[in-house]
Amino acid sequence: MHYPHLTDDILIDFLKKDDAKAFEVIYRRYWRQLYGFVYQQLGSKEEAEEIVHDLMLSLWQNRQQSQIQNLKVYFFIAARNLTNKFIKSQINLRKYREYQILHEVYEKIDTNEIFNVNELSKAIEQALKKMPEKTATIFKMSKIEELPVKKIASQMDLTEKAVEYHITKSLKMLRLYLQDFHSDN
Template identity: 70%
Template sequence: MSYTDLADEMLVDLMKSDDADAFKIIYQRYWRQLYGFVYQQLGYKEDSEEVVHDLMLSLWQNRKHSQIQHLRIYLFIGARNLTNKLIKSHINLRKYREYQLLHQVFEFKDSEDIFKANDLTNAIEKVLKKMPEKTATIFRMSKIDEIPVKKIALKMDLTDKAVEYHITKSLKMLRQHLQGFHSDN
């Protein structure tokens, strides 16, 4: 009987006893399905491959201590959790970058800058008027009204990713149009 004919439970038991061939069969059996599942969530080839690789590496490294009863369910829950963790880290990184950008845009270096604040507000409004209406609206909701992405998505009947796209697009336009603001004033 070859390994490919073995049930998942038997492969897991063999893997727990350090059988690398059993792990190889598990990998071959589930890699494509897991990759497709993760890719649906992320939409990026490299990130999807990395999630599946990390999941399989974790499976092998924790083989002695794992309490796997249903391998397929275990793998897909693990893939979902790693995918969510990656999405959160990307969102946190993007939020941090947005914070840095806005902090630079709105930072007052001395008391003279207080008088320039009105000019900056006017400059921002001009840039917002050049943006597509939906992008400007989402920027205002997110950065001025401080409404969370999920609530904006619900209110505007968009996905979270679409809202994040509009926020990123608006910040890019602001950055481009306001690049020389402090040096000009």
């Protein structure tokens, strides 16, 4: 039998019967398309490969109880869902890291040395002036205008990862530039 010429429906039937050759043909048929789709969403080779690997592993592990009607549709919906799940986990991780950095900055501010909020605001403005222009702009868009990363990326014609990099960089620089407001205790 010449497997590569079989339809998806026949391959799925063989797959349900533990046919490893059918799985291999499915894998070869769809891997590149799925990888391209996920990579386009994430911009990361390693993460795209991992998501496609997880998707294919899930197909093999659940082969006997799968109710797949259209393999291509199944793959792209599953890839989209796994990609969205990954992005959400990364957003939560990034937000948590940002919170930690900002919390550390504000926790170490000695309130006896700050006479008013305007003084801190001026210090933040001065810190932003010392940052690269793009980094400062992205910080303002994210933290002051409260725009989501996706919108900033679109407006600045950058990837979401690049925007996240600039946000993290700006927070680290802000912590450094606001050392004068830190307590020595």
